[in-house]
Amino acid sequence: MEKVGILGPRGTHSEEAALRLNEILASNRELVICAEIFEVLAAVEAGELDAGFVPVENSLEGSINITLDTLARSDSLVIAREFIWTVHNQLAVKAGIKLGDVKKIFSHSQPLSQCRKFLLKNFPHAELVSTTSTSRAAEIVAESKISDGYAAICTKRAGQLNNLETLANEIQDNSANRTRFFEVRRRPNEKFPTIKGDKILIICQIDGSRAGSLCEVLKEFAFRHVNMTRIESRPARTELGEYIFFFDLENNVDRRTLNDAIGGVKKKSIWLKDLGTFPVINA
């Protein structure tokens, strides 16, 4: 059975998304909880895990920098799959607590701010408390007395793990809260045949980030009609003002044209890494 590393603790959005991907793939891969994203990726590089399942971008919060920085610095990792997950938040309580009983609401600061309208409308007088994770919030509620009137904003999974009941579902203000995950593996990436419609991630350092040189690089994609769905920059960590660029490309042209485009970019870069071609799964 394959071992897939994920960011812990149990019951967070990472575990919920990884379980859903297992369902979609009809696979019972074992999920191994790690304390840090960096640990997940290091264990894959070291061969201790078959794959790592790590967040790379959220539609509200932006890039997960540690994932990008680690991918840029590794020579042995490729992306096997992208999984796009819609984040669902619920309000969970101990059995017997009703809406009117809630006095104190626990969650990570991000869900607390992302559910602000729901909280203001339904719990204008409740105290809001930040926790280190949504799973921790669910644990605190599980350990409380009914008379405390505690509730947690957490995943369905964290509610189940802590024997909590759902008071309200889908309580986030904005339905656009989606997180992209990468399933990362060691090279080679032979298990996953390239098909049209897949995506490609290219990482490179361009000499100077001037409009001229970046435009020259983008032209390699543009005049061959390669769609770029995202550009991101991260510090090169050498000098202020020097950057590494991440280009997400669609595999919407034939492979030879794509290879020509990547070859053209490589000529204009100090270095370039091709993180592989991978399918995208939405859920």
Place this chain on the structure above:
Amino acid sequence: MEKVGILGPRGTHSEEAALRLNEILASNRELVICAEIFEVLAAVEAGELDAGFVPVENSLEGSINITLDTLARSDSLVIAREFIWTVHNQLAVKAGIKLGDVKKIFSHSQPLSQCRKFLLKNFPHAELVSTTSTSRAAEIVAESKISDGYAAICTKRAGQLNNLETLANEIQDNSANRTRFFEVRRRPNEKFPTIKGDKILIICQIDGSRAGSLCEVLKEFAFRHVNMTRIESRPARTELGEYIFFFDLENNVDRRTLNDAIGGVKKKSIWLKDLGTFPVINA
């Protein structure tokens, strides 16, 4: 006397940089400590402060997202100055403690990792403890007993504020640790005349982030020889895959050419904000 908001607590790199800028400007502007970057900028918008002095980018850690996101969403803020600050770390102790006495070293996790080589070489057996800020680390050392053998990695300023002595200076592994700060004010920005060599920050949302459309925008700068020193993207917070772009431009051409370029980009954008023209000061 002008009031300038900065991120607290006292003694952190933000305060040290703001004090140095005051020196360079031969100004005794009052520095007002705020708990969050967001608070600094909100107080400037509300007219409670004359200016805000906030970090925008670090050469090792990358963008300060809250600064970028707040600037993108404000209609009343402009950038009056950019200040580039080289981060200096020292090892500080209570008077009387020598190198060989140090058993436990406190600091924020970033300086702890940025001084790793120095720590491994000189204190292979010392315990490293993460704190919420470098100022807090200095306070903990100030409150300790000499027999505890505590030391803090902090600014010179935090050492002075807590009556600590310097055991070692410039202990970071990498000299490229530089932070960019913006001095932000309310529009209009008339106090600061535009001069050649200044910089300009443009924020815009482009319809689709495809190579083609981004390249079209960059061409507006490139064929007019406007230097772009940085491009950054942040989520538009509408849908995954929609972005706001930040372009740092050099004011290296005549004003009319620059205005033509910005006008050209505006035509190709859903919206565009010009955050003003500002001088850059290095320290």
